Amino acid sequence: MIIPDIDAFEERAAIAEHDGGLSRLEAENLAARVQGFESAEAYWQWLADYVVNRNVP
Structure with missing residues (x-):
């Protein structure tokens, strides 16, 4: 499971x-x-999903 590091990003x-x-x-x-995502779009989508669902996808 990939969990983004916003500060590092x-x-x-x-x-x-x-x-x-x-x-x-x-x-x-x-x-x-660098964090294991295909693109910035995938990175931001992961974060958006996390905020909406309040759990790690």
Whole structure:
């Protein structure tokens, strides 16, 4: 089971965007893949499902 680390995601995405010159979407996709998600979309969907259902998918 993958449980996202929001702080690590945000930090990695910010560094990749600022220092790496990636777009925000590219940086978020990279940060999501590092945590085992296919994309930033999959990462955010996991979090949305968690908030709505109040349990780990």
